[in-house]
Amino acid sequence: MSGQLKxxxxxxxxxxxxxxxxxxxxxxxxAKLRRAQDAxxxxxxxxxxxxxxxxxxxxxxxxxxxxxxxxxxxxxxVLLIPITSDRGLxxxxxxxxxxxxxQAIADKYSAQNAKGNVxxxxxxxxxxxxxxxxxxxxxxxYWTIFSDLSFDxxxxxxxxxxxxxxxxxxxxxxxxxSQFKNAATQTFVxxxxxxxxxxxxxxxxxxxxxxFEPNIEVLLQDLMPKILNTQVYKxxxxxxxxxxxxxxxxxxxxxxxxxxxxxxxxxxxxxARQAAITTELTEIVSGAAALQG
Amino acid sequence: MTLEILxxxxxxxxxxxxxxxLPGAEGYFEVLENHAPMIASxxxxxxxxxxxxxxxxVFEISGGFVEVLNNKTSVLIEDATAVA
Numbered sequence: 001m002s003g004q005l006k007x008x009x010x011x012x013x014x015x016x017x018x019x020x021x022x023x024x025x026x027x028x029x030x031a032k033l034r035r036a037q038d039a040x041x042x043x044x045x046x047x048x049x050x051x052x053x054x055x056x057x058x059x060x061x062x063x064x065x066x067x068x069x070x071x072x073x074x075x076x077x078v079l080l081i082p083i084t085s086d087r088g089l090x091x092x093x094x095x096x097x098x099x100x101x102x103q104a105i106a107d108k109y110s111a112q113n114a115k116g117n118v119x120x121x122x123x124x125x126x127x128x129x130x131x132x133x134x135x136x137x138x139x140x141x142y143w144t145i146f147s148d149l150s151f152d153x154x155x156x157x158x159x160x161x162x163x164x165x166x167x168x169x170x171x172x173x174x175x176x177x178s179q180f181k182n183a184a185t186q187t188f189v190x191x192x193x194x195x196x197x198x199x200x201x202x203x204x205x206x207x208x209x210x211x212f213e214p215n216i217e218v219l220l221q222d223l224m225p226k227i228l229n230t231q232v233y234k235x236x237x238x239x240x241x242x243x244x245x246x247x248x249x250x251x252x253x254x255x256x257x258x259x260x261x262x263x264x265x266x267x268x269x270x271x272a273r274q275a276a277i278t279t280e281l282t283e284i285v286s287g288a289a290a291l292q293g
Numbered sequence: 294m295t296l297e298i299l300x301x302x303x304x305x306x307x308x309x310x311x312x313x314x315l316p317g318a319e320g321y322f323e324v325l326e327n328h329a330p331m332i333a334s335x336x337x338x339x340x341x342x343x344x345x346x347x348x349x350x351v352f353e354i355s356g357g358f359v360e361v362l363n364n365k366t367s368v369l370i371e372d373a374t375a376v377a
Contacts, residue, residue, distance in 0.1 A: 212331075
């Protein structure tokens with residue numbers, strides 16, 4: 001009887017310590033989520049201004065300027081950039097990104113995949129490990145971005161993709177990541193990255209008589225890569241915030257589950273304890289009765 | 294005129310200034326009060342913010358863009374290191 005009591009006691013102890021860990025992880029994620037959100041807010045003015053500048057230039061540009069980064073080619077060689085986290089314990093977050101990537105390959109690029117023309121540029125340890133294990137062609141220079149998250153590191157990956165596109169190593173580049181909505185919800189998206197999706201001329205924008213230095217063509221050529229770099233950076237920041245959001249929710253659920261478990265364990269502990277006491281009492285009473293004879 | 298210097302990671306500077314010296318793609322130029330609307334590409338070099346006559350700040354930059362519109366100047370760069 002006391003053996004069972006001890007067992008339950010041990011389980012209670014282990015569940016309690018697990019719960020402490022999940023609670024701590026939740027707190028850490030909450031703090032990191034705040035930082036990640038701040039980073040997104042910090043970069044917003046920059047990207048907005050960049051977009052505004054682009055539309056200013058485009059509305060002044062007379063004819064369509066041809067650009068190597070916007071060149072549409074038949075999609076023969078494809079590069080996918082899935083962005084996951086470095087660590088697990090964040091619910092279905094990583095699985096979802098990987099699933100979406102595989103789905104994109106199966107739906108859109110199965111012919112290319114059969115010819116071995118789908119390449120993966122993983123960002124984050126989880127996607128790196130997965131695609132390596134499953135024998136995909138990968139570019140493995142950039143998966144460690146999250147260990148030192150800075151614009152400079154993200155830019156290197158973005159520039160790599162752009163160069164590869166211009167050199168016709170790839171005809172299409174897509175980003176797969178999770179957009180951050182709020183701590184509890186993430187939207188997983190597969191976003192076209194290159195060639196640059198056509199931006200319609202914004203109508204009604206008052207065109208100011210700008211002086212362009214050195215000239216419109218050079219400006220556009222310079223501006224496009226910057227916007228593309230920012231796009232990847234934004235995706236990475238979004239993914240980062242989503243990861244912490246997902247982990248926070250997962251850990252919250254885990255702590256709740258632990259509570260539930262503890263409650264039922266405590267009930268069975270008390271039951272066992274009471275049973276033990278009752279047996280003991282019956283033994284004593286019947287022993288006394290036997291003595292009195 | 295108002296000046297705003299932005300990078301993807303943070304806002305470097307924001308406030309009223311007399312003028313700013315910038316490393317244009319084809320040589321240094323200065324933007325002062327009431328400059329005509331302009332969009333220009335920047336090259337590598339030193340950017341000098343002139344808050345007033347003897348109060349300046351210098352940053353090392355490696356390319357970016359500047360937009361001048363209605364006495365509001367926005368400088369977009371990918372990185373800026375302050376030079377003492």
